[in-house]
Amino acid sequence: MRYDAEGFHESAVRQYCDGRLTRREFVVKLAALGLGSSAIIATLASCGGGGNATVTSASPAATLAPGGGKEVVRAVSAITADIAGFDYVVAYDLNTNVPVYMVIEGLFRFDVNGVPMPAMALSQDMSDPLKCVYKLRPNVTFHDGSPMTSDDVAFSLLRNMDPDVASYQGLFFSRVKSIAATAADEVTVMFKKPDGVWHLVSGNPGCTGVTSKAWIEKNGKKVGTPAAGILGTGPYKFKSWVRGQQIVLERFDQYWNAANRAMKVKEWVIRPVVDESTIVAALGTGEIDHTFNLSGTSFNLLKAFPNVTQYTAPSYNVAYLGFNCEKAPWSDKRVRQAFSWALDKPGILQAAYANFGKMCKSPITPDQCNFETDQFKAAYDALPAFAPPDINKAKALVQQAGATGVKGQVLVGNDYDVPAGIAVQYAAQQMGMNVSVQRMPQQQKFALEFSGKPRPYDMTITIWGSDFADPSGNIQNCLGPNLILNAVQYHNPQVENLIGLQKSTTNQADRAKYIMEAQKIIVEDQPWVVLYETDTLQAMNSRLAGYALRPLYYNDSWGADIYGV
């Protein structure tokens, strides 16, 4: 579906939000452009306000008094697609992770600030940069009652390096040379080269998830399927999975950390519901108790339901306009900078995500810098300040680059990215360029963006988020030398050198210095125009409470902290 700028004299979104268009006029305009009903409804809802009226933050479960909170027999959480499989090696998306990481735990677990805390391991010693020695937690049992051993831990980590397993987490192990159980309570990882973020990889249950070697060998091809699920040590155990309908998890009463978690929900039922408006309606009627997986505009609709509490937290995700840096005129940084000057970023945040987020000057969000924090804050503050749109400056840059009159297209996948696409089209028109919005399914868009081949598009609007609370997560793969993940084909030798340096040292002060230098160059070059940073969102029925929402909720056993009120 293509959208044309003809007759589009001013942003319809801005006109509607400012009250210069009636609702009927606005819907007619967007419908003429072929926008689907869900996009129209979402955009209408987003102009209803900033969405903060009933938002609270959950109290951390650790403050819940022992025995406090009511028992809940059953609670239902919604995800927006069926899971890829019930195995940590394929759990690498926001839907699959939600149930799998209630069952599987990693060696460490991230706290609300993204700092790894002991879980299956009590410590990780990286005093030798080519080695990581884990001391394991004693007296941990799997859900079938068998004890966790160091052989199980080594086996579980090695599955990510096994070609037959074809784990989605394999990239994180690119510098690992060997993994072995070196004592009854110890596992040692040896590296080919130092890995500056391995201490964070430990907190990702997809990478360091622990399962039973004997169980995996016994269940063979049934592992990860509805026939068997997976065996873990987490607060919940796999009970059943009917594809496309529901996954049922049962509380594991012998969980090693039960004393420090709420553990009040006896059974979690995870249901895939594709349509966000259905999730919103079902939260309102109480058929769904909980979800993480709503976009800002759908989340905003929940204000209408008094039985739903909304929670927000920062994230490590940035929405951006990416340019094909190997295709003229987008390869000229003046053209990219022009779009940065022309776009109404606060307006886009309001229309696209109902203001559930904030402005961000860099691909690296301030919240993901949890070491050398003063340094990172100073570097971020030193970046060019936010300024309102300046069309004259933007036009001048386009003219200097000789790009006036150029035609192009911007790819848009998700419904909530459509307002941003329209804003880009409008900005381009004001600068004397002709950009059309090309809508396609998100998966097809991913295939183009991450093909590893010369990209056929001019611009794309998408979201990127780091897997860790580490600033390198938002530049290393997506703006560095990785041909597959660098969707904008941005190649700056200086940046690539700095990225390589920060990855190859475990000295965090040095890493911070390299990352900040790279950030400065990237912000100047603008391969991405960062549109906004999204919030992490959680909606819950008011009969429930708990779970301190955090950016990396999808790597966490969130359900164990929720209790009845």
Added chain:
Amino acid sequence: MLASAMLLLASSFVVFSLIAIAPGSPLQVLLGGRKVDRATALILEHRYHFDKPFLVQYGYWLRNVVHGNLGDSIAYRDTVASVIKSRVAPTLELGLYATVLVLVIGLTLGVIAAIRRGRRTDAVASFAMLIASSISPYVSGILLIWFFAVELRWFPVFSLGTGVSGRVYHLTLPAIALALGLTALLGRVTRASLSQALGEDYVQTARSRGFRERRVIFKHAFRSAFIPVLTITGVIAGYLISGAVLVEYTFGLNGLGSLLVDSVQSRDFAVVQAIVLIFTAVFLVINLVVDLLYVVIDPRTRLAEEGS
């Protein structure tokens, strides 16, 4: 039988070809957005034969199907049979429920409109059918959810429910959303067909012989008017089973329709092929049933075939 087999083969080849020529490889779609290394991508390419030429890939699939193996899903890393088995029932049950609604309400409206042709009842029925045919299933689904589920709380918003009564209860709103437009279609065809039959000479003859109007309509006129109605019912039934994806999405039913769309988008070609085969087979069975019913309803069809 041979024609049916050829049709299945041809449709599978066409679908396979369309997926193959779509932009982006299945692996790129599957792995896109995940930070996966090149080695893993190569392993998966080899495992699912994406490194082979197009006709070789099709040959692998065909050989497996002939031996009763629908292949493996690349998105779910499980057998296709396992992936689709829990999705078949929601689609069939929804399709069946919607077909019953279409038949009961559509036929009733059409008969009433034909009997009362030109009068107010006909106008009201025709207007209702016009409105119903103008609303897409997605829009009617949202409206039904908002009014009957959220506002009145008479029905649930989503899911299949358990047990027979639970299923019927949960599938009522989705079946109405799916059936609405097609009810109107069947009603209008019935009205047109029956109206024409009621104007035929043999119907006038039946009336002049003093038969009661009910007998004239249902024993004489309706039987011959039913042939085009039966034809359109067959098409409708096939569509209700294979075209329910928007309703499945709206009501969170996750049947074959939504799996087909997801699998096309993720280039999970083995799953797409299997679902297309199922839908094609369903259409063939429905057409066979319709052909058999032709003979039962109108013996002239059998006599004409014997004569020729």
